[in-house]
Amino acid sequence: MNYKRILIAVDNSVSAEKAAKVGYEMASLYGAEVALLNIVEPAPPIANPDFGFTPAIVDLYDNSVENSHILLKEIESKFGNDRKTTYLSVLDTATNGILQQSEEWQADLIVIGTHGRTGINHFLMGSVAEHVARKSACPVLIVPNKAEV
DSSP states (O other): OOSSSSEEEEOOSSHHHHHHHHHHHHHHHOOOOOEEEEOOOOOOOSSHHHHHHHOOHHHHHHHHHHHHHHHHEEEEEEEEHOEEEHHHEESSHHHHHHHHHHHTTTEEEEEEEEEOOOOOHHHHHHOHHHHHHHHOOSSSSEETOOOOO
8 A cells, every 4th residue: 555645643642642653654654644633522511501602611622722733733743753744633522533534634544542441441431443443434553552662
């Protein structure tokens, strides 16, 4: 395969840093463009429908997007080596956001880390990486948390 557009999904975790490192190495190997994607999870539903979007909720979202951009800049400066990088910060659920952005950005490969949850934690929280791998239209490279990269 010849990857030209590599989407790297990141959060603020060690496993995401490992995925970013591997993703940028793959981009260097193939001469590919990179998009760093960070999902800003929506606020939990509020019981009172009259509550609406108050200024506090709007500020919370603005801060989340700002923090997302800061995270993406930090990851690019740490691993990017001057590779052309597109920043994507999206308000969505993790799985849906990654799949949708990979299609919109026309990614050839998705690189994602996994936290390595097992047992009850895996059952309760699921695995974003697994869901993305099952539903993606393009190949997905899952970098395990235990990987030495």
